Amino acid sequence: MSTPTVIVVGGGLAGITAALDCARAGADVTLLEARGRLGGAAYSFRRGGMTVDNGQHVFLRCCSAYRGLLEELGATDLVTLQPRLEVPVLAPRGRTGWLRRSGLPAPLHLAGSVLRYPYLGWRERAALVWAMQRLRQVNVDDPAADAVSFGSWLRRQRQSRRAVEAIWELIVRPTVNLTVDEASLAQAAQVFQVGLLSDAAAGDIGWAVRPLGQIHDERGRAALQRAGVDVHLRSTARAIVRQVVADGSDAGRLGFRVEASDGFSATADAVVLALAPAQAAQLLPAQPGLAPDWAARIGSSPIINLHVVYDRRVLPHPFAASVDSPVQWVFDRTAGAGVTHGQYLAVSLSAADDELHATAEELRSRYLPALADLLPAAAEAEVEDFFVTREHAATFRAAPGARTWRLGPYAEPLGLVLAGAWTDTGWPATMEGAVRSGHAAAEAAMAVATSVSRTRAPLEV
Numbered sequence: 001m002s003t004p005t006v007i008v009v010g011g012g013l014a015g016i017t018a019a020l021d022c023a024r025a026g027a028d029v030t031l032l033e034a035r036g037r038l039g040g041a042a043y044s045f046r047r048g049g050m051t052v053d054n055g056q057h058v059f060l061r062c063c064s065a066y067r068g069l070l071e072e073l074g075a076t077d078l079v080t081l082q083p084r085l086e087v088p089v090l091a092p093r094g095r096t097g098w099l100r101r102s103g104l105p106a107p108l109h110l111a112g113s114v115l116r117y118p119y120l121g122w123r124e125r126a127a128l129v130w131a132m133q134r135l136r137q138v139n140v141d142d143p144a145a146d147a148v149s150f151g152s153w154l155r156r157q158r159q160s161r162r163a164v165e166a167i168w169e170l171i172v173r174p175t176v177n178l179t180v181d182e183a184s185l186a187q188a189a190q191v192f193q194v195g196l197l198s199d200a201a202a203g204d205i206g207w208a209v210r211p212l213g214q215i216h217d218e219r220g221r222a223a224l225q226r227a228g229v230d231v232h233l234r235s236t237a238r239a240i241v242r243q244v245v246a247d248g249s250d251a252g253r254l255g256f257r258v259e260a261s262d263g264f265s266a267t268a269d270a271v272v273l274a275l276a277p278a279q280a281a282q283l284l285p286a287q288p289g290l291a292p293d294w295a296a297r298i299g300s301s302p303i304i305n306l307h308v309v310y311d312r313r314v315l316p317h318p319f320a321a322s323v324d325s326p327v328q329w330v331f332d333r334t335a336g337a338g339v340t341h342g343q344y345l346a347v348s349l350s351a352a353d354d355e356l357h358a359t360a361e362e363l364r365s366r367y368l369p370a371l372a373d374l375l376p377a378a379a380e381a382e383v384e385d386f387f388v389t390r391e392h393a394a395t396f397r398a399a400p401g402a403r404t405w406r407l408g409p410y411a412e413p414l415g416l417v418l419a420g421a422w423t424d425t426g427w428p429a430t431m432e433g434a435v436r437s438g439h440a441a442a443e444a445a446m447a448v449a450t451s452v453s454r455t456r457a458p459l460e461v
């Protein structure tokens, strides 16, 4: 049997993973990426002397697939992982509460922290413990749980508006990139069950200590090269057709022809589309039972990052969350970005629909005072640089009913294979979801490629 051939379209984390897996399984793999770099939605760019991430990315200890990819890329030295979950939660006038885990098994590991959490009254803390218990029982694969909003479920569990603001929103917004009212119950429950309520260590937080581009692009390209994957950058796939592929025998075999913007044209036994929904929809033929506007029905949600360089150190933690402030989460990116003077903070605003069209000046006048409220030292400091990065379609929307449109890994009837954080992994739009989807797609692609390789077909078909 000849060597199976696979073309992976898209060089984000899903595509990198799928390509590495297929190469390891013995296929000849080509990867096409539209941009001049790998890493997709998790990348860096240069600004003056700094290397800026497009948006702060964190992962959790339970993100086993993403952590596995870091190992495969030889990039574990470029990230750090807390030994134990510990999140300072800042409030105006310099107040700090903590969310920490103890050494107790889940779910008791959070009990001490919840009992001491200063932003809730004792009734709210008791109701919180009750709701967490209820959340453990939600069946995340039940379509009924995906049909309702998490916010409506929280209200049924008697969660006060204060509890929603001071705890639930703090976790759901950055993980699902939607507000609690916008997120589906099933998706939010998956986050809490996997990240916080099943295994005590699962929610320990990790982040990149060097630029994302160094991890996903530089180390990604090197790993793909080692694996023998042929990587084409600035190559946008434009058309994919099912056709009989000549293989030197009288009969050909059924495969695909892929054509791209840079003149690339080749055939393969299997094709993985590792793209965002709107991009995949352009290349997927219509399918019976699939609404033509399926990608629009999934939709997308924006993330904005505000980048602030102070002339001195103002945040005494590697990162912090906040309550009673428009600042959601703030990260110290000084060393990671190569800034040698003062402190560079990235304020990460998830589900940022309200801020998306605000000017940089408007955001500056809203957020610098908010940061000064949270961080007394910031009130005294000079701001040396302030700029904004906006990702309009940062992630898909895991809203009620979205699971119906999370496809893959097979896309019938053509036999294409789908990957991407939005596909049907059960995970929210995360690096972990993307890598998981890449593994599932590679398995499907190898099944298609090896069965196709055995299928002989007349060349005239």
Ligand SMILES: Cc1cc2nc3c(=O)[nH]c(=O)nc-3n(C[C@H](O)[C@H](O)[C@H](O)COP(=O)(O)OP(=O)(O)OC[C@H]3O[C@@H](n4cnc5c(N)ncnc54)[C@H](O)[C@@H]3O)c2cc1C
Pocket (backbone or CB within 6 Å): 009, 010, 011, 012, 013, 014, 015, 032, 033, 034, 035, 038, 039, 040, 041, 042, 054, 055, 056, 057, 058, 059, 235, 236, 237, 238, 274, 275, 276, 279, 303, 304, 391, 393, 394, 395, 419, 420, 421, 422, 429, 430, 431, 432, 433, 434
């Ligand atoms: C600002 C921001 C902050 C985030 N924060 C976090 C976080 O803290 N933690 C976390 O886990 N996740 C976070 N995410 C989400 C995470 O980055 C994504 O879920 C993940 O990177 C998606 O990977 P992917 O491979 O599925 O898709 P993508 O990264 O979108 O990759 C698709 C690739 O396909 C390419 N492409 C498109 N069309 C074509 C074509 N026709 N031909 C060839 N190539 C094509 C694109 O250029 C792109 O490189 C964040 C995302 C953003 C934007």
